[in-house]
Amino acid sequence: xxxxxxxxxxxxxxxxxxxxPNPWLRFGLLAVALAYFAWSVGxxxxxxxxxxNGIPRAANMLTRMFPPDFGRWSLLFKGVxxxxxxxxxxxxxxxxxxxxxxxxxxxxxxxRPVYLxxxxxxxxxxxxxxxxxxxxxxxxxxxxxxxxxxxLVVASTSFIxxxxxxxxxxxxxxxxxxxxxxxxGFPKLLLYCVSPQVLPRYLGVSIYRLDANIRHSTVxxxxxxxxxxxxxxxxxxxxxxxxxxxxxxxxxSLVFAGEFFSNWVRGHLR
Amino acid sequence: xxxxxxxxxxxxxxxxxLSGVGFTVDTPQVVxxxxxxxxxxxxxxxxxxxxxxxxxxxxxxxxxxxxTLNRSELRRARRRMGMIFQEYNLVERLTVMENVLSGxxxxxxxxxxxxRKFPPEDVRAAFVMLERVGLAGYQDTRADALSGGQxxxxxxxxxxxxxxxxxxxDEPTASLDxxxxxxxxxxxxxLAHDRGTPALVNIHDVALAQxxxxxxxxxxxxxxxxxxxxxQVTEAVLTDIxxxxxxxxxxxxxxxxxxxGPETKPPDDKxxxxxxxxxx
Numbered sequence: 001x002x003x004x005x006x007x008x009x010x011x012x013x014x015x016x017x018x019x020x021p022n023p024w025l026r027f028g029l030l031a032v033a034l035a036y037f038a039w040s041v042g043x044x045x046x047x048x049x050x051x052x053n054g055i056p057r058a059a060n061m062l063t064r065m066f067p068p069d070f071g072r073w074s075l076l077f078k079g080v081x082x083x084x085x086x087x088x089x090x091x092x093x094x095x096x097x098x099x100x101x102x103x104x105x106x107x108x109x110x111x112r113p114v115y116l117x118x119x120x121x122x123x124x125x126x127x128x129x130x131x132x133x134x135x136x137x138x139x140x141x142x143x144x145x146x147x148x149x150x151x152l153v154v155a156s157t158s159f160i161x162x163x164x165x166x167x168x169x170x171x172x173x174x175x176x177x178x179x180x181x182x183x184x185g186f187p188k189l190l191l192y193c194v195s196p197q198v199l200p201r202y203l204g205v206s207i208y209r210l211d212a213n214i215r216h217s218t219v220x221x222x223x224x225x226x227x228x229x230x231x232x233x234x235x236x237x238x239x240x241x242x243x244x245x246x247x248x249x250x251x252x253s254l255v256f257a258g259e260f261f262s263n264w265v266r267g268h269l270r
Numbered sequence: 271x272x273x274x275x276x277x278x279x280x281x282x283x284x285x286x287x288l289s290g291v292g293f294t295v296d297t298p299q300v301v302x303x304x305x306x307x308x309x310x311x312x313x314x315x316x317x318x319x320x321x322x323x324x325x326x327x328x329x330x331x332x333x334x335x336x337x338t339l340n341r342s343e344l345r346r347a348r349r350r351m352g353m354i355f356q357e358y359n360l361v362e363r364l365t366v367m368e369n370v371l372s373g374x375x376x377x378x379x380x381x382x383x384x385x386r387k388f389p390p391e392d393v394r395a396a397f398v399m400l401e402r403v404g405l406a407g408y409q410d411t412r413a414d415a416l417s418g419g420q421x422x423x424x425x426x427x428x429x430x431x432x433x434x435x436x437x438x439x440d441e442p443t444a445s446l447d448x449x450x451x452x453x454x455x456x457x458x459x460x461l462a463h464d465r466g467t468p469a470l471v472n473i474h475d476v477a478l479a480q481x482x483x484x485x486x487x488x489x490x491x492x493x494x495x496x497x498x499x500x501x502q503v504t505e506a507v508l509t510d511i512x513x514x515x516x517x518x519x520x521x522x523x524x525x526x527x528x529x530x531g532p533e534t535k536p537p538d539d540k541x542x543x544x545x546x547x548x549x550x
Contacts, residue, residue: 174355175360177321177359178355178425179361179372181321181353181438182348182353182374182375182428183345183348183376183432187380188375188380191384192372192383193361196361200363
């Protein structure tokens with residue numbers, strides 16, 4: 001048999017292997033994609049009449065926005081302070097709650113049932129957008145920053161714990177094995193193996209979340225959960241557009257500052 | 271000291287890694303375990319400290335029946351078994367000293383471990399150990415800043431800090447260059463002999479095994495096919511363990527150069543002096 005292979009002619013034709021070998025399926029899928037695109041454009045249902053009416057309204061709104069009115073700075077300052085406080089408080093509690101949840105969500109550390117419960121909790125808390133959670137909390141606890149803080153705590157906990165669980169799962173298994181082999185129990189394993197290896201990433205993720213919380217704290221206010229967003233929503237409904245612009249400018253600088261701070265801290269965490 | 275009999279491991283996938291393995295180590299000797307990849311070498315030594323749970327069999331260290339222990343008893347038994355790994359398995363973001371002291375984790379309380387307040391005798395032992403493995407002055411270096419050979423020295427120090435009754439060593443030299451590999455094996459064997467600690471060493475390199483081990487166990491498809499002193503390893507034996515190959519250049523023979531006889535060391539070797547002092 002090997003003699004036959006030796007005398008076989010060398011092949012002259014070569015073709016690349018397609019991702020989808022069947023041409024019918026390949027072009028069929030392309031046709032489906034094009035049809036979907038055409039349908040999507042149709043579904044937009046652009047009403048040119050309303051667009052035409054909207055343009056002068058937008059122009060009117062913009063002219064009323066200028067110049068921005070920083071006159072009510074004390075109200076502005078109070079709102080901003082509340083937002084930042086909400087962000088810091090939520091990040092702090094989120095960091096704390098994420099530690100047990102993240103550890104329980106790492107399949108290489110805990111028994112299967114614990115892992116499943118923890119992962120279900122994490123997924124459930126990520127299912128709903130912050131706005132929906134905020135509406136719930138506003139209904140339960142009434143308007144104000146408490147609802148906002150609780151919303152952001154839920155969001156921060158699920159985010160940080162998911163990242164933490166994944167970091168722990170990505171640890172090299174050998175280090176866990178080595179520390180277990182010394183006769184160390186679970187708490188000491190966390191202390192001498194897990195925590196040193198995941199701590200920098202955990203802090204990095206937490207700082208990133210603080211930055212995100214500053215951004216989100218401005219949003220949850222719109223449904224009445226406190227902070228500068230609540231002030232902003234009020235100005236829109238009163239047509240105080242010049243004050244709205246002042247708030248928007250403040251939010252932009254706040255988010256920039258948060259981003260800058262977050263990058264600066266994470267740069268030092270290597 | 272160590273008795274293993276009828277040890278069997280079947281993985282959940284159905285792979286039978288060990289079938290009816292049994293041997294006894296009753297003197298403080300260095301036992302090399304050789305065999306092809308997948309023969310069950312790693313499984314065997316992990317079954318001894320139950321990092322891998324054996325399916326059935328008996329493992330007895332002194333008078334302790336390892337396989338019947340509950341979790342806290344197992345932790346106590348693991349303290350008496352030092353383990354050394356191919357990939358060193360140091361906790362990279364901890365310092366050398368923290369890694370060495372982690373060998374004492376089974377002995378100290380959680381709070382002491384948390385505050386890094388190990389008993390003074392442990393700290394002293396750690397400094398002596400660092401000196402002995404040739405890493406004096408490296409205590410505050412982070413483990414990820416070390417070379418491979420240095421990391422393995424820390425790995426050895428960590429295992430010996432447990433004051434073990436048995437050393438389990440998994441491919442200690444497979445990630446090292448030939449010179450470093452010899453240095454590490456020499457250090458390991460010296461320390462095992464000085465302390466009278468038996469060692470089971472999984473090793474790929476047959477010549478290295480013959481040079482440094484007192485006894486060689488050959489494993490093939492989860493069964494022991496050879497168990498004798500190092501000089502009894504012949505071409506026929508290697509063929510039996512690994513399969514047909516020209517083995518004439520692999521086997522260490524008396525009188526073929528530096529690989530020979532009792533290991534010779536440079537006269538200014540501090541470690542040698544300590545060894546002699548310890549032996550005397």
